[in-house]
Amino acid sequence: MMNREYLLEDFRDDHPQGATPLRRSILIGTMLGDSHVKKGRGSVKVEQKERDYAQWLFDQLNPFCTHGGVKRTSRLHRQTGVESFAYRFYTRSHFRSLRTIFYDDHATPPRKRVPREIEPYFDEVALAVFIMDDGYKASQTDGALALTLDGYDRLSEGPLLQAMLWNRFQLEPSVQMNGRSRSGRSQWKLYFGADQYDRLHRLISPTISQVPVMATKKLSIVRQAP
Known part of the structure; x- marks a missing residue:
């Protein structure tokens, strides 16, 4: 079994530059919130309704992010027909450790969890x-x-x-x-x-x-x- 607390200590899989305590804190906060890591990819999907907040997150996490930047997306609700908008960006595939920490992949279906190991951070x-x-x-x-x-x-x-x-x-x-x-x-x-x-x-x-x-x-x- 992987030591999830150790994964948090050095939280980006390939030990790169840019893995600062501030960025770890931001990732922990948004992983507790709305962000997701797709199983097997290690890319964090960040999606927010407020453009300025999405841009702030992108700027803070910029060394980890793809070159596409923040994109406006739309979604049509099937039942109401109402169109909603959000602002989204992705990190590069460096965060398989966050999937291990924040998800119970043994559950059916897999679900997000609050990991005890984040408390020191x-x-x-x-x-x-x-x-x-x-x-x-x-x-x-x-x-x-x-x-x-x-x-x-x-x-x-x-x-x-x-x-x-x-x-x-x-x-x-x-x-x-x-x-x-x-x-x-x-x-x-x-x-x-x-x-x-x-x-x-x-x-x-x-x-x-x-x-x-x-x-x-x-x-x-x-x-x-x-």
Whole structure:
């Protein structure tokens, strides 16, 4: 069995230049969020609805990326006929180790997971990128923020993320229901209440403020640190 913690220590398969701790943090954050690694290829697919955020990710990960750059894509919903747009790019095929770390390929079907081994590397940048991917401002309460857990198991991975957030940042989000999918499956979220907002904001704002559209969208209420 491969040592997944060792793979994270030197996370690009061919030990290249450019594999910095900052880029590792960004990859961890977006792999927890919306990005995917295709089995057998080792290429990370990054797709976002916000062009500026997709471009920021591309610029940060540029040494790893293909020459095609960020491309606008469209998709037509089969049932509603509504066309949606996103911005996508791919890395080169250097990240088979991330497939090993972030996926359970023995499950049927294979599924994404929250790996315990990321905890030592789950820093403020990784948290900020995870929130830019899957977080949103909870409208019902000023200063609250939620982070969707779609695709993750509530009973195992919800508590694992809670433990990592406490161990790393002394944050205590609750796991709450977040509606149902089109298929009727229950969906869940991590909820950061207003009492934790100031601390969360101090941790993630240095990264999120680099993408103004995401700072407005994710952290619409900005409080001054004491």
